Amino acid sequence: MTDVSTDVSSSTASAPRRRVVAVIDGNSLMHRAFHAVPPTMNAPDGRPTNAVFGFLNMFLKMVDAFDPDGVICAFDKGRPAVRMEMLPQYKAQRPPMDNDLRQQFPMVKKLLEAIRVPIVEAEGWEGDDILGTLARRGEAAGCDMLLITGDRDMYQLVTDHINVVSTRKGLSDIAIMTPESVDDLYHGITPQLVPDFYGLKGDSSDNIPGVPGIGPKKASALIAQYGSLDEVIAHADEVKGKMGENLRAHIEDALLSREVARIRTDAPIEMDFDTLAFPAYDAQSVGEGLGELGIMAMQNRFLALLGEGAAAAADAAPAFEMPRVVAVAHAETGEGVSEALEEVARAIEAGEWLGVTLDDDKDEDALFGMTRALWVATASGMVCFEEPQTAGACAACVDAADKNGVDASRGLINGVLVHLFTRALVCSPDVKALIHQLSPIDSTEPELMDPLDVDSDRVFDTTVAAYLLDSIRSEFDAAYLADTYLSSGLPAARGEDGAAEDAPTAAARYAAVSVAVREALQAAMERDSDIDVFTQIEMPLVPVLAGMERAGMLVDPDRLxxxxxxxxxQIDALAARIRELAGDETFNISSPMQLSHILFDVMGLPTKGLKKTQRGYYSTNAKVLDEFARDNEFVRLVLEYREKTKIKSTYLDALGPLRRLDGRVHTTYNQTITATGRLSSSSPNLQNIPTRSELGRTVKTAFSAGEGSVLLAVDYSQIELRLLAHLSGDEHLVAAFNEGEDFHAETAARVFGVPVDQVTPALRSRAKAVNFGIVYGQQAYGLSQTLDIPMGEAREMIDRYFDAYPGVRAYLDQTIADAKATGYAVTMFGRRRPIPELKMKNPVQRGFGERTAMNHPMQGSAADIIKIAMIRVAARLRDEGMASRMVLQVHDELDFECPLDEVEKLTALVRDEMENVVKLRVPLIAEASTGETWADAK
Incomplete structure (x- = not known):
């Protein structure tokens, strides 16, 4: 293998430089790119683009490595008539091309046209023959030719001036094949002898027969011994054994296979190598071509090839243009306040959406920054309101604000924010963060505006919108929004590499981008039917979450x-006993590597069937240890040690320092993290405190409602199973819920064929596992692991379940079929979840995709239902003037801090809203319980 930096020309230093021309095998690279890049990329119009992206990535790497003077791309066109006339079964066994890949060929060809790369194809001719013809003609024209392909039969074309750049694994592992490296690879087979080599060994991928029983080693050995296929045939009688018999019986096959494998160099094509040049495109054409497919991330790499440098390339690109700053308001002096407020008033009067972000100059470790700035992007430009972090607005500022209807008595920025939330259309990447400027997280700080006063019809969170459009993505920053929805790059922000002296701040840039992408985001949501989820669920939920975050949970530090x-x-005692059982070995119990050494090297536990980690030791994850824990005290104690140290470090030691001045911990709810639509919780994560273990319950005893109040927990009962009954419409499943029977006992009776009154606790437990397993798309293996039973028994249980509830099987099958056809699963409210795994070749990944398709309609609909319930309950609490507060959401459960005299009313109110969110074929049931602590309430 030759290093990619090696000069592929063999000409001497004194000889004239030969021009380098790269010829790309378009079909080969597109197939490799399609299977190497996950199918998660789409153009703005929904077309898949993973193969195009991978192709361009390989293209750019090739250009960077070889700096060719010209680039050509060859494609197959029509059926390979020349070879099919010789061998009718040629490539007949190959499956039809994946439709998602087929769609991308016209796209990549259009992009190649945009970057002025000639496309060469001829009806009935394969790309291999186009490459062969171009290679020979280019060599004759005095060029050094590089053939970019993954096909090894192209090695026959290699000469001193024709090299094959052979793509191997993925898109980056390549080998440059010279005459010497071809000889080395095939042990004496020169490029000229490659067709002879294929004549003997054949090629199963192309259905070329060769000689049965002769593989690559035997083929190369025979040719090395006799010199060529013709000579091998001439001496066929000398070849002994079964190989000789096969050779003599298949001489015609060998000769035919050689001819089929021989690359043609006489394709009917034209190419003027003297005028060929690369790069020959302009900034506008490449920008438009990439923009149409939403692949703007590669734009600067293409523009940099024009020789203008990265900065010039960025200038040449159709980059996002920052609006000019039209007014800056200084709270300290009052300067510019009137002008800034007048521009905001004009925009509000015109009904414009305003991009709004807040910025401060706090250092990461500083308690206070010097100033903070509110950026407002209007149709006319940028407006900035600046004020000190620690001082109020001056009298002149307050007067100027008052004349414009803004109350700046508690700060100019606060006054402007109240004004915007009550009168304007506000677009922001984090609406909740803006609300918290007026309703601070710590409830000891004054609240200038009730979050529920924010009209959700007048706010637009761009991050939430982008998340709904691609819920499996993890980042939705300004660069992503501009790239995806504006087809443009972003100018560097102040403090970033390459930023100009007058570069905008990151917050200013984000405000401008947010309002610029709002219309495109809305159009995309309307196109994809996400708009109702956005306007009726996610945006109304933002103020509710802000209120819950301010309410927080009261926690007792002494108890913690x-x-x-x-x-x-207890942990110290466990550690001592663990080390004693290990023979007083000194090791870190929390170190997986050191624990692995003790378990498998010192104690000699069996390793059969276990996998090693990338660092070379046997895994000690929970699944592995659970298997050993049944019969091994040491392993049981290690698992107990892990659980207790995690509870101590994650909760008992961490919660106290997170308390604010109000004595409460205030979790942050995230709307854009989970692909299912469920809320997540962070800093601290109060949703992940173990609910079934005694240790988890112990942590919850530190949370209370305070004097004169209790905590009320209201939890949906079996909501996902009820949704399965509704969505599947299975008459038996629906009847079981409507008749109010013990659902798990009813399932056990139907699955195990016994009367309900004879269902034992063990049978009910098994039926319960099947019920919930079906919701999550669990297969026989998963159920066998859950119940610790043979896989055959688990499979039989699942089959009986579907016999008992045939409508469920039909529904799940249809759900998978729909997801495969559309690429996503959808909830009953329209929330989509893309499932690229359904298109993957790996059966494990594809199985995950099928389970996801089955589960999302239930889990996602449950997430939507509780969000709607939260919105309605919050409105009822406010409208009825109740002192009770919603303080926590944990999946299917809502928790409230409730004065003793409101318990009965609150319970009825919450159950009423939760049970009547939506009309199903079966009733929704919400179960309520109370207690002085969180542990008592649940």
Whole structure:
């Protein structure tokens, strides 16, 4: 293999430089790109683009490595008539091209035209023959030819001036094939002898027969011994054994296979190598071509090839243009306040959407920054409101604001924000963060505006919108929004590499981008039917979450410390016993590598069937240890040690420092993290406290409602199973819920064929596992692991389940079929989840995709239902003037801090809203319980 930096020309230093021309095998690279890049990329109009992206990535790497003077791309066109006339079964076994790949060939050809790369194809001719013809003609024209392909039969074309750049694994592993490297690879087979080599060994991928029983090693050995296929045939009688018999019986096959494998160099094509040049495109054409497919991330790489440098390339690109700053308001002096407010008033009067972000200059470790700035992007330009972090607005500022209807008595920025939320159309990448400027997280700080006063019809969160359009993506920053929805790059922000002296701040840039993409985001949501989820669920939920985050959960630090000290003693005792059982070996129990050494090297536990980690030791994850824990005290104690140290470090030791001045911890709810639509919780994560373990319950005893109040927990009962009954319409499943029977016992009776009154606890438990397993798309293997039963028994249980509820099987099959056809699963409210795994070749990934398709309609609909319930309950609490507060959401459960005299009313109110969110074929049931602590309430 030759290094990619090697000069592929063999000419001497004194000889004139030969021009380098790269010829790309378009079909080969597109197939490799399609299977190497996950099918998660789409053009703005929904067409898949993963193969195009991978192709361009390989293209750019090739250009970077070889700096060719010209580039040509060859494609197959029509059926390979020349070879099919010789061998009718040629490539007949190949499956039809994947439709998602087929769609991308016209797209990549259009892009190649945009970057002025000649496309060469001829009806009835394969790309291989186009490459062969171009290679020979280019060599004759005095060029060094590079053939970019993954096909090894192209090695026959290699000469001193024709090299094959052979793509191997993925898109980046390549080998440059010279006459010497071809000889080395095939042990004496020169390029000229490659067709002879294929004549003997054949090629199963192309259905070329060769000689049965002769593989690559035997073929190369025979040719090395006799010199050529013709000579091998001439001496066929000398070849002994079965190989000789096969050779003599298949001489015609060998000769035919050689001819089929021989690359033609006489294709009817034209190419003027003297005028060929690369790059020959302009900035506008490449920008338009990439923009149409939403692949703007590669734009600067293409523009940089024009020789203008990265900065010039960025200038040449159709980059996002920052609006000019039309007014800056200084709260300290009052300067510019009137002008800034007048521009905002003009925009509000005109009904414009305003891009709004807040910025400050706090250092990461500083308690206070010097100033903060509110950026407002209007149709006319940017407006900035600046004020000190620690001082109020001056009298002149307050007067100027008052004349424009803004109350700046508690700060200019606060006054402007109140004004915007009550009168304007506000577009922002984080609407909730803006609300918290007026309703601070710490409830000891004054609240200038109730979050529920924010009209959700007048706010637009661009991050939430982008998430709904691609819920499996993790980042939705300004660069992504501009690239995807504006087909443009972003100018560098202040402080970033390459930023100009007058570069905008990141916050200013984000405000401008947010309002610029709003219309495209809305159009995309309307096209994809996400708009109702956005306007009726996600945006109304933002103020509700802001209110819950401010309410927080009251936590007792003394209780946390006492529990931590108690658990610390238990952990020390466990550690001592673990080390004793290990023969007093000194090791870190929390280190997977050191624990693995103790388990498998010192103690000699069996390793059959276990996998090693990338670092070379046997895994000690929970699944592995659970298997050993049944019969091994040491392993049981290690698992107990892990659980207790995690509870202590994650909750008991961490929650206390997170308390604010109000004595509460205030979790942050995230709307754009989970692909299912469920909310997640962070800093701290209160949703992940273990619910079934005694240790988790112990942590919850530190949370309370305070004097004179209790915590009320209201939880949906079996909501996903009820949704399965509704969505599948299975008459037996629907009847079981409507008749109010013990659903799991009813399932056990139907699955195991016994009367309901004879269902034992063990049978009910098994039926319960099947019920919930079906919701999550669990297959026989998963159920066998859950119940610790043979896989055959688990498979039989699942089959009986579907016999008992045939409508469920039909529904799940249809759901998978629909997801495969559309590429996504959808909830009953229209929330989409893309499932690219359904298109993957790996059966494990594809199986995950099928389980996801089955589960999303239930889990996603449950997430939508509780969000709607939260919106309605919050409105009822406010409208009825109740003192009770919604303080927590944990999946299917809502928790409230409730004065004792409101318990009965609140319970009825919450159950009413939760149970009547939507009309199903079966009733929704919400179960309520109360307690002085969170542990008591649940």
């Amino acid at each position: 410390k006492a529990l931590s000290d108690q658990l610390g003693g």
